[in-house]
Amino acid sequence: MNTSCRQCEHFVTDPKELETFIPGLNIVSSAYGSVRADTAYCKSKDIFLTPILACHAFKSLPLPAIRQN
């Protein structure tokens, strides 16, 4: 299974979370804008990146309920 940052618990990609995470980001910018594209933050490695294939620090998000049934 080709997992990536998107399935990782360390990956902060929600715009509202990003704007809370970086105080002041929403003053003259926005996490909801096109320029941000898929840029997000990895809490494990403390870096910004666009999603890539899972690294050794990968920690899976829970599967959606439909899968668990």
Place this chain on the structure above:
Amino acid sequence: MGNTQDAWNESGEPRKVGSMGWKELYLKEDWWAIWFGIGLMVLAVVLFNSGSNFLSALAVNPGGVKWSSLDQLAGHFAKNAGMYALQFVFWMALFGVSCSIMGIKLKEFIPSFIFLYVLSMATFSVAGWVNAAKFNLEAPLVALVAGLVISNTIRLPKWMDSGFRVEYFIKLGIVLLGATFPITLVLTAGPTAIMQATFISLVTCLVIYFSATRLFGLDRRLSAVIGVGGAVCGVSASMAIAASVGAKKDDLYTSVTLVVGWALVMILVLPFASQALGLSAGVAGAWIGTSEFADAAGFAAASAYGKMAGHEDTAIKAFTLMKVIGRDLWIGIWSIVWAFIATMVWEKKETGTAPNAREIWWRFPKFVIGFFVASMLMTWFTSGYTTDEFNKVVKPALIMPLVSLRTWAFLFCFLSIGLTTRFRELKAVGWKTFAAFTIGVAVNVVLGYYLSAVVFAEHWSSL
């Protein structure tokens, strides 16, 4: 924590790595600015063709009252109470629906936007005082200062930021601006703006980067992030490049403080400096376009000076050419170049983003498409009218309502800048980082002035 639903598809398999795809059309504010901006323009044309002045009535604001007594102001509100109520519902519906779809909670957005709308009315009212211009009480500056005072004294709850969507408001305003911006002007003045802006951006970025790394020994990733922050388009550029070079959270946080701090200084200083130097509106707009870091802050400064000089439209047009067309469009290329440098020149790392030409599109500020479309459509629609017909019929009935709606969007933006700027939350910045950025700011401002007010003065003055 990431969004579980977005991470896995319906079969429980991981969603592919890649761009957002079609979801961007309703999850990014750029596209909402396009849908609504073009939609309002089309509505304006339809109403104009039918002889209706509904949009003109809907776009009412107290800024044009020029009241000399409070009774006069109260009379204006009493007379237009119904329209203001309808206008409020219009803005609330437009922004509320789109923000909700983008994931912003309505229970936060609604009360926050009510607060913003009431404050906007108050700001317009101040600017509508007959003596406002005498005391330089221009709406953008009043909005910014009022917002700053409120956010740093009253301590509004953080959840209210949900309604203070700075970037969304300015993007809608820019698309609406396109409807009053002849495409012929973009084609004739655009190349000069691109050339001037690109040269200044390159010089400024290199000055900041090499000051930071060579003079002050700062980390190269931090230096790249603050370099583009000061040279391209502020925090948005910093965020894009942060991914390209694998910057840390603190690097972006530092850039936020530097960009916001200097952007606020520029909003307040540049209009008065332009006035003291006796610059024409076009020259000042161009200078502000290369000196300001963010569109929202730059429009505040350009609009303020434009009102001071009595040619707001000219100042805004010059600013738009220089900043939006000259700088914003190229962020994708900056991303690729820095990604190349970080991964091929500095070191190859496990993480970090390899250069990908598709970033030019992924990171393209899509709202600019709306600006161009609005400009082309309106230029085409009005091309059949004579100059006399345009001035007497088209401008008051079709163009001015759109200008007024744009003015509202801009004011929402300027107030939101102040209301979201909480100085206590900004990261303290080390003196070396501050110095490196400031050297770049100085070079940026001086070079921008020289090119706008000396080398290309005739070009910008003739706008």
